[in-house]
Amino acid sequence: MKKNYPFDKIEPKWQKYWRKSGLFRMAPGSKKPKYYCLMMFPYPSAALHVGHGRNYIIGDVVARYKLMKNFNVLTPMGWDAFGLPAENAAIKNNIHPKESTMRNIATMKRQMYEWGVGYDWDREVTSCLPDYYRWTQWLFLKLYQKGLCYRKKAAVNWCPSCKTVLANEQVIEDKCERCETKIVEKELEQWFFKITDYAERLLDDLRLLKDWPERVKIMQKNWIGKSKGVQINFPVVDSKTTLSCFTTRVDTIYGATYMVMAPEHPGIEKLVKDIVIKNKVYKFTEQIKSQSKIERSSLEIEKKGIFTGRYVINPMTGEQIPLWIANYVLMEYGTGAVMAVPAHDQRDFEFAKKYNLPIKLVIDNAGDAIKIGLMKKAYIEKGIMVNSGEFNNLTNKEGMEKIADYMEANNIGKKTVRYRLKDWLVSRQRYWGAPIPVVYCRSCGIVTVPEDELPVLLPENIDFNPRGESPLKKGKDFLNTTCPECKGQAVREADTMDTFVDSSWYFLRYLTPHNARQAFDSKLVNTWLPVDQYIGGVEHAILHLLYSRFVVKVLCDLGLVGFQEPFESLFTQGMIIKNGAKMSKSKGNVVSPDKLIADYGADTVRLYTLFIGPPEKDAEWNDKGVEGTYRFLSRIWRMIEQIPNKTQIPNSKIQGLKRKTHQTIKKVTEDMEGDFHFNTAISAIMELVNEIYKLQAVNKLIEPEACSLQPEAIREAVEAVVVLLSPFAPHIAEELWQRLGHKGGIFKTNWPEYDPGVLKMEKVTIIVQINGKLRQRLKVASNIGEDALKKEVLEDERIKEWVKDKSVKKMIVIPKKLVNIVV
RNA sequence: GCCGGAGUGGCGGAACUGGAAGACGCGCCGGUCUCAAAAACCGGUAGUGGAAACACUGUAAGGGUUCGACUCCCUUCUCCGGCACCA
Numbered sequence: 001m002k003k004n005y006p007f008d009k010i011e012p013k014w015q016k017y018w019r020k021s022g023l024f025r026m027a028p029g030s031k032k033p034k035y036y037c038l039m040m041f042p043y044p045s046a047a048l049h050v051g052h053g054r055n056y057i058i059g060d061v062v063a064r065y066k067l068m069k070n071f072n073v074l075t076p077m078g079w080d081a082f083g084l085p086a087e088n089a090a091i092k093n094n095i096h097p098k099e100s101t102m103r104n105i106a107t108m109k110r111q112m113y114e115w116g117v118g119y120d121w122d123r124e125v126t127s128c129l130p131d132y133y134r135w136t137q138w139l140f141l142k143l144y145q146k147g148l149c150y151r152k153k154a155a156v157n158w159c160p161s162c163k164t165v166l167a168n169e170q171v172i173e174d175k176c177e178r179c180e181t182k183i184v185e186k187e188l189e190q191w192f193f194k195i196t197d198y199a200e201r202l203l204d205d206l207r208l209l210k211d212w213p214e215r216v217k218i219m220q221k222n223w224i225g226k227s228k229g230v231q232i233n234f235p236v237v238d239s240k241t242t243l244s245c246f247t248t249r250v251d252t253i254y255g256a257t258y259m260v261m262a263p264e265h266p267g268i269e270k271l272v273k274d275i276v277i278k279n280k281v282y283k284f285t286e287q288i289k290s291q292s293k294i295e296r297s298s299l300e301i302e303k304k305g306i307f308t309g310r311y312v313i314n315p316m317t318g319e320q321i322p323l324w325i326a327n328y329v330l331m332e333y334g335t336g337a338v339m340a341v342p343a344h345d346q347r348d349f350e351f352a353k354k355y356n357l358p359i360k361l362v363i364d365n366a367g368d369a370i371k372i373g374l375m376k377k378a379y380i381e382k383g384i385m386v387n388s389g390e391f392n393n394l395t396n397k398e399g400m401e402k403i404a405d406y407m408e409a410n411n412i413g414k415k416t417v418r419y420r421l422k423d424w425l426v427s428r429q430r431y432w433g434a435p436i437p438v439v440y441c442r443s444c445g446i447v448t449v450p451e452d453e454l455p456v457l458l459p460e461n462i463d464f465n466p467r468g469e470s471p472l473k474k475g476k477d478f479l480n481t482t483c484p485e486c487k488g489q490a491v492r493e494a495d496t497m498d499t500f501v502d503s504s505w506y507f508l509r510y511l512t513p514h515n516a517r518q519a520f521d522s523k524l525v526n527t528w529l530p531v532d533q534y535i536g537g538v539e540h541a542i543l544h545l546l547y548s549r550f551v552v553k554v555l556c557d558l559g560l561v562g563f564q565e566p567f568e569s570l571f572t573q574g575m576i577i578k579n580g581a582k583m584s585k586s587k588g589n590v591v592s593p594d595k596l597i598a599d600y601g602a603d604t605v606r607l608y609t610l611f612i613g614p615p616e617k618d619a620e621w622n623d624k625g626v627e628g629t630y631r632f633l634s635r636i637w638r639m640i641e642q643i644p645n646k647t648q649i650p651n652s653k654i655q656g657l658k659r660k661t662h663q664t665i666k667k668v669t670e671d672m673e674g675d676f677h678f679n680t681a682i683s684a685i686m687e688l689v690n691e692i693y694k695l696q697a698v699n700k701l702i703e704p705e706a707c708s709l710q711p712e713a714i715r716e717a718v719e720a721v722v723v724l725l726s727p728f729a730p731h732i733a734e735e736l737w738q739r740l741g742h743k744g745g746i747f748k749t750n751w752p753e754y755d756p757g758v759l760k761m762e763k764v765t766i767i768v769q770i771n772g773k774l775r776q777r778l779k780v781a782s783n784i785g786e787d788a789l790k791k792e793v794l795e796d797e798r799i800k801e802w803v804k805d806k807s808v809k810k811m812i813v814i815p816k817k818l819v820n821i822v823v
Numbered sequence: 824g825c826c827g828g829a830g831u832g833g834c835g836g837a838a839c840u841g842g843a844a845g846a847c848g849c850g851c852c853g854g855u856c857u858c859a860a861a862a863a864c865c866g867g868u869a870g871u872g873g874a875a876a877c878a879c880u881g882u883a884a885g886g887g888u889u890c891g892a893c894u895c896c897c898u899u900c901u902c903c904g905g906c907a908c909c910a
Binding site for chain 2: 218227341611622624631817
């Protein structure tokens with residue numbers, strides 16, 4: 001590879017300079033305004049590819065720009081270092097997770113350094129080290145003390161191959177996301193965080209997040225899944241009990257012709273024990289329950305049910321309606337029982353058809369009356385209430401209100417809000433995570449480890465090969481302990497915490513990463529947070545961001561932080577695609593930055609990564625494109641070498657060059673302040689460079705007397721190129737800046753401002769359209785009056801020709817832009 | 824099924840609030856330099872017709888609003904992402 005400029009010399013030189021001069025070190029006592037620029041801390045997998053780089057490069061551009069805008073910038077980095085992959089690799093290659101993790105961290109750190117990405121490394125945090133996870137355990141205790149932490153036996157997704165519990169989101173179509181083994185269900189005692197207590201606030205406060213992508217907010221909203229409805233009590237016939245159900249369509253209550261319970265419903269036993277067909281019912285429920293949730297939902301179409309032999313009373317009609325059990329009712333949502341309205345719910349409709357249950361129309365289509373016998377599917381649109389007693393002829397929306405009020409007044413039902421969000425399961429039957437700081441004492445029961453005894457150290461010498469239970473159970477020294485309260489014999493909790501707990505608070509630790517007395521310093525945290533700009537992948541749109549928001553709200557309620565939301569502004573970058581798939585090791589389509597940096601330099605790789613497309617969108621990596629940005633940087637290098645201060649340019653071109661320079665400053669600044677569309681910022685710089693090159697060509701041809709010595713305009717243009725380029729390609733910019741005679745480093749200079757006066761045009765090009773079609777362009781004085789402009793347009797030869805045998809109906813004039821003649 | 828997002832040259836992508844479609848880059852074609860090649864520099868490059876000036880067509884498809892639509896509205900198709908028997 002032939003080198004057009006000595007990137008291999010200048011890049012290490014400036015990387016060293018930035019490190020030594022502490023460019024990215026936050027200044028604690030500074031009077032400058034603060035700017036917290038945060039990148040999602042990565043999981044230390046083997047090595048970074050160019051797809052990962054996008055995140056760090058975008059963040060680095062923002063940080064460098066803010067430095068030049070005179071902010072006191074905090075740009076830290078750390079490692080989300082606990083987690084499954086290291087443990088799986090450990091089992092496979094017989095290397096301790098800590099060793100491989102620390103080695104990976106070293107590799108990734110080196111790669112970031114070689115990319116020219118700068119961080120305040122003095123603040124590095126590593127979640128798998130005791131000085132960090134000690135405080136993750138502390139966070140657990142805080143949640144516990146606040147009553148937001150509980151234990152419950154729960155059916156969990158169990159991966160037989162990884163021998164661990166998986167979160168719902170780690171299960172893709174009933175298979176383990178990592179090893180694609182089919183998931184089975186298993187009942188285990190688990191620790192949960194009560195995030196559902198915060199459902200309403202997590203939903204409400206999305207409104208505070210003005211600078212978050214709309215789609216991320218929508219995803220969170222859907223995940224929380226709020227629905228408003230009524231909880232209704234149905235009296236059970238021949239019994240003193242009632243059966244409660246939740247509905248969002250209380251307007252359809254008169255059409256509830258049967259009721260259905262989930263097979264897991266705890267009331268079934270009592271209801272059917274005196275019924276003749278009880279054995280058939282038990283057999284049915286056992287059969288359904290033996291299927292996993294996944295199997296049950298994958299059977300989607302096949303609805304199955306059984307009549308219990310009992311009836312309930314529809315509280316509005318007074319009718320006795322049959323009580324069924326069916327596989328399509330979920331125990332985990334609502335009350336586990338639903339009122340079935342076959343005419344107005346597709347599932348109930350299908351079920352009623354199959355088992356010949358009555359279908360009763362209660363909402364009619366206002367325009368086109370529905371005939372029950374001809375219904376092919378449930379009518380779920382709005383309409384007019386029919387067959388609904390005193391509520392007839394209301395719109396169903398009015399009916400909904402009125403019936404709900406009636407029910408509350410008569411103690412039949414209660415307006416209720418339900419959420420789809422479930423509590424956060426935090427236990428993992430795994431080795432490589434923060435131990436849950438709890439002991440089980442024979443006499444005291446569950447006892448939390450006192451704060452001053454933290455950390456509960458993760459033992460290093462342990463057999464972490466999965467055998468179906470938590471690996472920590474095999475560490476007898478770890479497991480056997482004394483009760484902090486009675487000092488009697490006790491055993492430790494052997495489960496570790498979900499790594500999402502580690503990452504739910506790390507952004508607070510960066511302010512005081514070495515503090516051995518507290519997790520974070522509230523006062524300091526309150527001055528630096530919320531984070532001004534958070535940057536990361538959209539794959540964390542739901543869980544990580546929701547959990548972090550939750551934890552911050554809890555800490556806020558505890559008076560430990562003074563803000564409700566951790567991240568003021570969020571930017572989610574798109575994925576890098578290669579050969580049609582997301583770049584990843586498992587797909588075998590990764591492009592390593594190491595070789596590219598060796599061949600073209602880090603600036604080229606950075607610039608191409610930014611030039612590839614708008615950063616919030618996915619983009620296809622193309623190795624040919626890398627050469628294009630390399631040519632561009634070489635061109636700038638040559639430009640500085642070839643265009644001496646003495647360059648003469650024609651007088652007529654000076655104003656144009658100045659204008660282009662200031663237009664470019666304007667454009668690049670707008671992209672920096674706006675939506676980070678660095679691709680167009682870079683194009684703008686390319687245009688300016690092309691402009692300068694063209695002058696140079698002109699310079700060779702023109703007559704000497706037509707020229708004047710204009711070093712200022714040229715110099716201004718050239719320096720603008722270098723400065724505007726500096727956040728994107730920092731090494732070459734530093735080097736050229738120095739060669740242009742500046743001292744002190746380019747990132748210590750101020751970002752340039754454009755002069756609006758220079759942008760003013762004396763003459764503007766006016767587009768002339770006839771019936772909306774472009775027919776002519778005219779150069780006119782920019783301050784021309786409307787009438788004078790019309791006159792000039794109509795006098796133009798081409799326009800005359802077009803208009804000649806037609807009559808002008810109308811002329812639309814947009815000042816400084818266009819004239820449209822309607823003929 | 825529901826909720827988002829997208830669809831523009833051979834390719835990645837521009838076009839700010841409805842006002843020049845295709846900026847910038849890749850690729851390709853031609854030129855300058857050279858014994859030659861590479862590199863570099865200059866020029867061309869949506870399609871159709873034409874020697875050219877220029878004309879017509881064109882932003883997934885169809886329709887609409889408007890003096891004027893990639894941009895707004897309606898219908899349809901395709902792709903990507905999220906949720907999904909949520910009562």
